[in-house]
Amino acid sequence: MKDVLVICTRNRHADMSRCLDSVLDQTRMPSALLVVDSSDDDTTAEICAEYANRPDMPLLEYVHTAPGLTLQRNIALEQAHGNFEIVHFIDDDVELEGTYLEELMDAFELDDALVGAGGLIKGGNRKNPTLFARLGGRDSATPGKVLSTGFNIGAHETPYDVEVEWLPGCSMSFRLSKIAGLRFDERRVGYAIGEDADFGLRASARGALRHVHKARLYHHQSPVNRHKRPLLVRMAIAHRWSLAEDNLGRVSRPMVVYGTLFEALTYLLRFWLSRSHDRVWWDCFVAGGAGLLDITRRKAS
Missing domain, CATH: 3.90.550.10 (Spore Coat Polysaccharide Biosynthesis Protein SpsA; Chain A)
Structure with missing residues (x-):
């Protein structure tokens, strides 16, 4: 072949x-x-x-x-x-x-x-x-x-x-x-x-x-052309919502929201529990909220 x-x-x-x-x-x-x-x-x-x-x-x-x-x-x-x-x-x-x-x-x-x-x-x-x-x-x-x-x-x-x-x-x-x-x-x-x-x-x-x-x-996961973690979090939410919109596999809108809320909660807990209150976890939590707002606007439009 x-x-x-x-x-x-x-x-x-x-x-x-x-x-x-x-x-x-x-x-x-x-x-x-x-x-x-x-x-x-x-x-x-x-x-x-x-x-x-x-x-x-x-x-x-x-x-x-x-x-x-x-x-x-x-x-x-x-x-x-x-x-x-x-x-x-x-x-x-x-x-x-x-x-x-x-x-x-x-x-x-x-x-x-x-x-x-x-x-x-x-x-x-x-x-x-x-x-x-x-x-x-x-x-x-x-x-x-x-x-x-x-x-x-x-x-x-x-x-x-x-x-x-x-x-x-x-x-x-x-x-x-x-x-x-x-x-x-x-x-x-x-x-x-x-x-x-x-x-x-x-x-x-x-x-x-x-x-x-x-x-x-x-x-090797090259560092060139890679986004920072909070931006990836926000982009991933839009990706998962697109799967639900296109009815691919078993992905559903309510479950995407559920998984995103749970993920945001996880980042908030990591921020609270980290000794130095690592800022990246707070930024990921905020990105999760922004991602939810993004898909809400998409749904409304």
Whole structure:
């Protein structure tokens, strides 16, 4: 099967070099590599040109676009449809283990009905769910679920294969014939938080998505282009509300409000209980309230 490996990137030059080095170490090379870049300078383009001339690098195509992760992913889908059978999306700040692509392609070749697959992600620092978080609809012991509150639970370092409802953006591959017509939601601009859960729920409605534990990568979580935590809290509330508005999965408006209120309460408790009254928890609590006001205005309009 012909497959294309897509890397969407913006201003992460050192991360891109490390990522491309790990591509060169793959036991099974992709048929082609597509870099969709929205950087502010030419450094990434120059890096890609250097790697494209390597004799051991598969065909590497570079495209420069306007900023926006969902836009960049959609441009990649447009170029991949009709030319390839499988598209792999990875982030620019990941480092692939040698058999990553081989394990994912084996999964697709062994199961013709498989719609999508993702790998085991190291570096996420996933903690065991607490009873408090589970009661608040913010966590679950079941990997790969999107809860009724809109919170999405990753499979990440789950040490066995399991069917999931979404795939994390740093490690998601799809059979293009199964996702024909689907696009990433370009209303989610910039950092586009939650675009992977949104797309995953749409794709899982067409068939199975699978966490393939032997396909492994390390997510370095680059600090470049990352928002501060309070802004992410507010953006995540809008994301979860959009899932409910679009009737995706089991997500519902009342449960989104419930989960958001519980999350805000958690931040307030952390602020009160922290010895130094850590300001970030107060800011997250305020962001939770602002996020609730945002969705109230959306509902009213």
